[in-house]
Amino acid sequence: MPNGFKLLTVFGIPIYINYTWFIVFSLVVWTLAMGYFPQMGPDYRPLTQWTMAFVTAFILFTSILMHELAHSYVAQRQGIRIKSITLFVFGGIAHMIGESRSPRGEMKIAAAGPVLSLxxxxxxxxxxxxxxxxxxxxxxxxxxxxxxxxxxxxxxxxLIPGFPLDGGRILRAIIWERTGNLSKATLITSRIGKGFALFLIISGFWDIFQGTFINGLWLIFIGIFLQQAAEEGYRQTLLHRTLSSVKVRDVMTAPAIVVDGDITLDRIVNDFFFHYRFNSFPVVSHNTLVGIISIHDIKEVKKEMWPYTLVKDIMCPDLSAFAISPESGVLEALERMVESQHGRLVVMKDEKVMGIISQRNIMQMLKLKTDLGRA
Ligand SMILES: [Zn+2]
Structure with missing residues (x-):
C-alpha cells in the first residue's frame, strides 16, 4: 500500500504523496533559493528568492505528476486500470493493474510520459x-x-533504454514485436537497466572521490533505486507470464467446505477451524452462499461471547467482494485478494459454490510451473 497520504483524484485515479517527497521538495526549494537563483540574478531580495523557489518547485512537481498522468491516461484508454499514482523521491510511479497486451499498446503508454515532458x-x-x-x-x-x-x-x-525506465519499455516493446517473446525482451532490457544503474553508482563514487559529495550521493541513490526497479520489474513480468494462462478452476480447492450461518462461533471454531485448518469458510443458508467468515472476524469477538454469537451475525456479507467465477484468470483473483484483503475467494458458478481459491493455491501452481521449467 502507498506509504503516504492522498492528495487529490484525477481521471478517477487517486494521487498519493510519499513522505520522502517532502524531504526532496524542501531540498529543491532550498537549493533554488540559496544556490540557483542568486547565481542567475544577483539582485533578488531574499523574499523574492524564496517565493520564486517555492513556485518553481511546485510547478516542477506538477510537471512530474503530469508525466505520470500521461502514461496513465493512455493506459486507461487501453482498458488498463490505474489503481493509484504515488509521488515520491525520484518522481512518480503509476500503479497499473494488468499490462498492455500488445507491443504497440505498451509503446504508446511508455512514450506518452516523455512526449508530455517534452x-x-x-x-x-x-x-x-x-x-x-x-x-x-x-x-x-x-x-x-x-x-x-x-x-x-x-x-x-x-528515455534511457534500460527497463523499467520509459525508454527501456519502448525498447522492450520493439524487441517484443520483433521476436514475439516478452520474457526475453524484458530480460534484455532489464539487463541494460541494471548496467546503467551500475554506471550511475560508479560515477557517484567517482564524484565523491573528486570532492563533489552531494552530487555523488544522488547518483548512487538513483543508481540503487534503478537497480532494484529493474530486478523487480523483471520478476513481475515473469510472474505475469507464468500465471497469465492459468484459470481459477485449475488451482481451486474443490469441493469447498461450507458452514451454516446459524451455528455459533464456538462450534465453528472447534468443528471447522481446528478440524480443517483453513483460514476462512464460505457461509451458506438453505444451500445459497450468503457470506464468508475468517479467523480475523472471530478474533474480533470476545471469547466469552462465542457460544452466544452466530456466524451469520459477524460474517462478511458482501458477495461481490469475495466471489469469483471459475473461468476467471488467477491474476485477476490475486488482484482481487490484494484489493479486498481477503486471503481467499469463493469460486461461484450459477449461484453455486464450486470451490475456494487462496493465495497458497496460486503460489503452489507458480512453484510447480517454475520447477518444471514451463514458465
Ligand atoms: Zn515515465
Missing amino acids: LISGTFWGINYFSKMWMNASSVPTISYFLTITNLFLALFN
Whole structure:
C-alpha cells in the first residue's frame, strides 16, 4: 500500500504523496533559493528568492505528476486500470493493474510520459523566449528557463533504454514485436537497466572521490533505486507470464467446505477451524452462499461471547467482494485478494459454490510451473 497520504483524484485515479517527497521538495526549494537563483540574478531580495523557489518547485512537481498522468491516461484508454499514482523521491510511479497486451499498446503508454515532458519543456521555452522580449521583470524568464531544462532532462533521462525506465519499455516493446517473446525482451532490457544503474553508482563514487559529495550521493541513490526497479520489474513480468494462462478452476480447492450461518462461533471454531485448518469458510443458508467468515472476524469477538454469537451475525456479507467465477484468470483473483484483503475467494458458478481459491493455491501452481521449467 502507498506509504503516504492522498492528495487529490484525477481521471478517477487517486494521487498519493510519499513522505520522502517532502524531504526532496524542501531540498529543491532550498537549493533554488540559496544556490540557483542568486547565481542567475544577483539582485533578488531574499523574499523574492524564496517565493520564486517555492513556485518553481511546485510547478516542477506538477510537471512530474503530469508525466505520470500521461502514461496513465493512455493506459486507461487501453482498458488498463490505474489503481493509484504515488509521488515520491525520484518522481512518480503509476500503479497499473494488468499490462498492455500488445507491443504497440505498451509503446504508446511508455512514450506518452516523455512526449508530455517534452511538450511542457517546449511550452516553458516559449514562455522564456517571449517573456525576455516583453517583460522587464527577470523572475519569469529565470523560472521558465529552469523549467525548460528540467523537463527536458526528465524526458531524456526517462528515455534511457534500460527497463523499467520509459525508454527501456519502448525498447522492450520493439524487441517484443520483433521476436514475439516478452520474457526475453524484458530480460534484455532489464539487463541494460541494471548496467546503467551500475554506471550511475560508479560515477557517484567517482564524484565523491573528486570532492563533489552531494552530487555523488544522488547518483548512487538513483543508481540503487534503478537497480532494484529493474530486478523487480523483471520478476513481475515473469510472474505475469507464468500465471497469465492459468484459470481459477485449475488451482481451486474443490469441493469447498461450507458452514451454516446459524451455528455459533464456538462450534465453528472447534468443528471447522481446528478440524480443517483453513483460514476462512464460505457461509451458506438453505444451500445459497450468503457470506464468508475468517479467523480475523472471530478474533474480533470476545471469547466469552462465542457460544452466544452466530456466524451469520459477524460474517462478511458482501458477495461481490469475495466471489469469483471459475473461468476467471488467477491474476485477476490475486488482484482481487490484494484489493479486498481477503486471503481467499469463493469460486461461484450459477449461484453455486464450486470451490475456494487462496493465495497458497496460486503460489503452489507458480512453484510447480517454475520447477518444471514451463514458465
Ligand atoms: Zn515515465
